[in-house]
Amino acid sequence: MSAAVDTAPANIAATADTRDGRAPWALTAPALMLFVGVLVIPLAMTVMLSFHDWGQYKGIEPVFILKNWREIATDPYYAEMFWRTFRIALLTTLITAMFGAPEAYILNRMSGRWKSFFLLVILGPLLISVVARTLGWALLFGGNNGLVNKLLMSLGLIGSPLPFMFTETGMVIALAHVMMPFMVLSVWTALQRLDPQIENAALSLGAGSFTIIRRIVLPQIMPGVLSGAIIVFSLSASAFATPAIIGGRRLKVAATLAYDEFLNTLDWPLGAAVAVLLLVALVLIVVGSNALIERRYAEVFR
Amino acid sequence: MRTNGPLALIFHTIFVVAMLAPIVVVCLVAFTPEGYLSLPTTSFSLRWFRKIASYPEFVHAFWVSLGLGALSSLVALLFAVPAALAIARYSFRGRDAIAALFLSPLMIPHVVLGIAFLRFFTAIGMGGSFTGLLVAHVVVVFPFALRLTLAAATGMDRSVEMAAVSLGAGGWTLFRRVTLPLILPGVISGWALAFIQSFDDLTMTVFLATPGTETLPVRMFLYIQDNIDPLVTSVSASVIAITMTALILLDRFYGLDRVLAGKSDPGR
Numbered sequence: 001m002s003a004a005v006d007t008a009p010a011n012i013a014a015t016a017d018t019r020d021g022r023a024p025w026a027l028t029a030p031a032l033m034l035f036v037g038v039l040v041i042p043l044a045m046t047v048m049l050s051f052h053d054w055g056q057y058k059g060i061e062p063v064f065i066l067k068n069w070r071e072i073a074t075d076p077y078y079a080e081m082f083w084r085t086f087r088i089a090l091l092t093t094l095i096t097a098m099f100g101a102p103e104a105y106i107l108n109r110m111s112g113r114w115k116s117f118f119l120l121v122i123l124g125p126l127l128i129s130v131v132a133r134t135l136g137w138a139l140l141f142g143g144n145n146g147l148v149n150k151l152l153m154s155l156g157l158i159g160s161p162l163p164f165m166f167t168e169t170g171m172v173i174a175l176a177h178v179m180m181p182f183m184v185l186s187v188w189t190a191l192q193r194l195d196p197q198i199e200n201a202a203l204s205l206g207a208g209s210f211t212i213i214r215r216i217v218l219p220q221i222m223p224g225v226l227s228g229a230i231i232v233f234s235l236s237a238s239a240f241a242t243p244a245i246i247g248g249r250r251l252k253v254a255a256t257l258a259y260d261e262f263l264n265t266l267d268w269p270l271g272a273a274v275a276v277l278l279l280v281a282l283v284l285i286v287v288g289s290n291a292l293i294e295r296r297y298a299e300v301f302r
Numbered sequence: 303m304r305t306n307g308p309l310a311l312i313f314h315t316i317f318v319v320a321m322l323a324p325i326v327v328v329c330l331v332a333f334t335p336e337g338y339l340s341l342p343t344t345s346f347s348l349r350w351f352r353k354i355a356s357y358p359e360f361v362h363a364f365w366v367s368l369g370l371g372a373l374s375s376l377v378a379l380l381f382a383v384p385a386a387l388a389i390a391r392y393s394f395r396g397r398d399a400i401a402a403l404f405l406s407p408l409m410i411p412h413v414v415l416g417i418a419f420l421r422f423f424t425a426i427g428m429g430g431s432f433t434g435l436l437v438a439h440v441v442v443v444f445p446f447a448l449r450l451t452l453a454a455a456t457g458m459d460r461s462v463e464m465a466a467v468s469l470g471a472g473g474w475t476l477f478r479r480v481t482l483p484l485i486l487p488g489v490i491s492g493w494a495l496a497f498i499q500s501f502d503d504l505t506m507t508v509f510l511a512t513p514g515t516e517t518l519p520v521r522m523f524l525y526i527q528d529n530i531d532p533l534v535t536s537v538s539a540s541v542i543a544i545t546m547t548a549l550i551l552l553d554r555f556y557g558l559d560r561v562l563a564g565k566s567d568p569g570r
Contacts, residue, residue, distance in 0.1 A: 027388035028400055031381040031444070035403055039441050042422035046414070049421055103317045106310045118314075120553055122321055128545050129502045131522045132538035136324025138530060139331060139339065147327070177324060209307075238411030240505040241519075245526055255413040255505065262417060262509060272421070275414045282411065 050273035060268055068273040078274070082281075085253040088171055089237035093229045095176040100183030101225050105217065107184070108191045119188070126181040134245045137174040141165045141246075166248040174242045179235060183228040190224025223297045230289055234282050254278040325542060332539035334532050350536035360537055363521035367501050370432075370517060374439035375447060375496035379489060381440070382447040387481070390455035405445045415442060416509030423510070430512035438510055442503065443496035450495060450556075454488020491556040498548055 050068055053061040072078045107118055125133060140147045141164035149161040164170035194217070202212050240255040247256065254274060261271030306314070327341075334340050335347035354360055388394075389401050407415065415438070423434035458481075466480045482489070504519040511520045518541065525534050 021394070024388040024392035024394040024397070027384040031385040031404060032400065034381055034441065034444075038419075038422065038437050039407065042418035043410075043414075045421050045425065046418040099317060102310075102313060106306055106314050109306050109310075118318065120549075121318060124546070124549050125321060125325060127498050127502070127549055128325065129504075129519055129522075129538070129541050131504055131519050131526070132328055132542055133324055135522075135526060135530070135534065135538055136326075136328045138526070139327050139535070140324055142339070174324075177321065180321065234409075234411075238413055238505075240413055240508070241523060244523070255411070258413055258417060259508065262420065268421070272417060275411075275417045279411060279414045283409075286409070 046272050047276055049269055050276050052269040054267050054269045068270045071270065072273055072277060081252050081257055082254060082277075084168070084251075085237055085255075085278075086281075088168060088175065088243070088253065089233050091172045092175040092179055092236040093233045095172065096180050096183040096232050097225055097229055099176075100180050100228065101187045101221065104184045104187035104191060104224075105213075105221070108188060122184050123181045125177075126185075130178055130241045131245070133178055134174055134242045137170070137177065137242075138165065138245055141170055165246060166251060168247075168251065170246045171243055171251070171253075174246050175236050175239060178239070178242055179232040182231045182235065183225075186228030186231065187221055187224045190221045194220050223293060226289070226293045226297075230286055230293075234286055237282060238278060328535050329539045329542060331532060332536040336532075339530065339532060339535075350532040351540070353533055354537055354540070357533065359516070359521055360518070363516045363518045366432075366515060367518040370436060370439055371497045371501040374436055374500045375443050375493045377436070377440045378444045378447040378496050379451070379493055382444055382451050382492065383482075383485075383489060386448055386451035386455050390452055404448050407442050408445045412442070412503070412505035413509075416506040419506065420509045430510075430515065432515050435507065435510050435515050438506060439500045439503070442506060443499045446499050447492040447496045450488045450492035451485060452488075454485040458484050487556060491552060494548060494552050494555075498545060502545070 049060075051064050051066070053063050053065055053067060055061070103122070107115060107122070110118065141149075146161075146164065148164060149158075152158045153161070162169070164173070198216055199212055202216050207215070238255055239253070240259065243251070243253045244256045244259070247253065252260070255278070258271045258274045258278070261267045261274065265271075330341055331339060332350055333346040333348070334342045335345055335349065336342075385400075385404060389397060389404075419434070419438040420429070423429050423431070423438075428434040462484065463476065463480055466476055471480065501517075502519060503517075504523055507517050508520050508523060511517060516524075518537070522534060522537060522541075
């Protein structure tokens with residue numbers, strides 16, 4: 001994601017030996033060939049595939065037609081499905097920002113040992129199988145007797161059990177849990193650049209806690225929240241396991257629909273069109289919001 | 303530095319409980335003595351862990367995942383270490399574009415990658431083969447291997463290399479005896495992170511796996527699609543245990559926040 005791309009070091013040219021012009025090419029050639037051969041070409045083939053024809057009995061026909069794209073553009077089923085995909089991704093992003101940002105701030109104020117312990121606890125799930133984590137939510141939601149419903153009813157928050165399985169609510173909750181570490185990590189990274197003395201200065205000048213958070217902390221961590229939001233949004237919009245397990249077979253999002261077209265219906269060209277559209281939409285959204293953020297917070301990135 | 307008030311600590315407690323709840327509940331249900339999904343109330347039982355052994359699909363999928371993860375991250379490193387050294391040390395035309403290309407599998411949705419690989423390998427007659435799956439995993443875990451190797455190569459003290467060169471070392475000897483040992487922590491962490499990514503991948507693999515090459519996440523996913531019973535929770539609990547072990551080692555060895563953020567400042 002965007003946070004990952006800027007790792008290419010920019011200021012090491014001073015020590016770099018630039019005498020031999022061929023050495024860097026010789027060193028990168030194997031990986032370059034691998035990437036062109038098994039990444040660039042397959043992606044180009046997928047774009048081509050989305051223009052091919054398909055029929056129940058004739059299979060894939062390598063012709064150039066707009067049939068699949070026209071079907072996606074005109075059939076309201078696809079508009080509804082993409083709208084659901086992006087609605088779920090947006091809600092997931094809002095929830096992770098609402099809870100992840102304060103948690104990162106609290107985490108950052110803890111003392112050394114507790115800080116690294118809880119960082120491990122919160123970031124660790126990132127590396128645990130997403131199937132296992134989603135299975136956990138399926139168990140917690142589980143019908144009317146699920147633990148979540150029991151807890152909410154015993155707290156008096158709801159009168160009767162809410163449906164979580166096979167609903168968008170359940171999908172958003174489980175996705176927010178899966179994506180939360182990305183947000184905490186992103187805000188936490190932004191907090192590392194924050195000078196604690198500025199908070200102390202504001203305190204000594206008589207600012208209250210709320211004012212400090214609103215006027216000092218929040219403006220400074222906002223770039224972190226926004227870059228976390230971009231990561232969470234694009235991962236949620238293309239998520240597969242969680243929507244497939246919690247959403248079931250009827251509540252489709254872009255990734256699960258593409259999977260169905262490929263492995264159940266076998267209409268590969270249509271599935272490829274759905275996937276290419278998802279990729280293009282995400283690239284536009286990510287690049288667009290990156291540009292907006294960098295213009296708005298130009299001083300932070302300098 | 304100001305400290306957290308009681309409200310902040312209550313928020314923190316609820317947050318941590320919510321983060322851990324789904325993982326803990328899977329592990330608890332795995333120990334149920336009953337024949338159906340339930341939290342163990344009176345006693346813990348290992349019957350569902352023993353049952354895994356009588357399910358050859360899960361056992362086979364586990365070995366596929368293990369082999370695939372170990373091999374693909376190793377192959378990815380063979381490509382990533384030279385590339386990382388080139389990117390870290392030389393300023394050449396197109397360096398930024400090449401680095402962006404190498405990290406691009408992080409930005410392309412895995413569902414799109416899965417489809418692209420399925421299309422490609424079917425077209426060249428390698429559909430459903432383990433080799434195809436391996437190559438796909440190499441590409442997907444490559445950015446993780448590259449990022450940590452790159453961080454190590456960028457932060458490396460080059461005066462040791464200069465000394466070795468002045469003493470007459472060169473080429474392969476220089477790399478094997480000086481450079482590689484110096485960047486080894488980054489390389490090993492890159493391998494471990496790449497392994498975990500490969501071991502856990504579902505979205506891309508589900509398009510490529512055939513009954514003979516099903517990985518554990520794929521087998522678990524397909525099993526859950528049909529029904530959820532305590533068997534899949536005990537398999538999940540085992541997967542969680544394996545990942546946790548790798549995680550703790552990684553944290554001790556390198557620092558988990560650095561691994562995950564892929565930051566290139568070794569001075570921290």
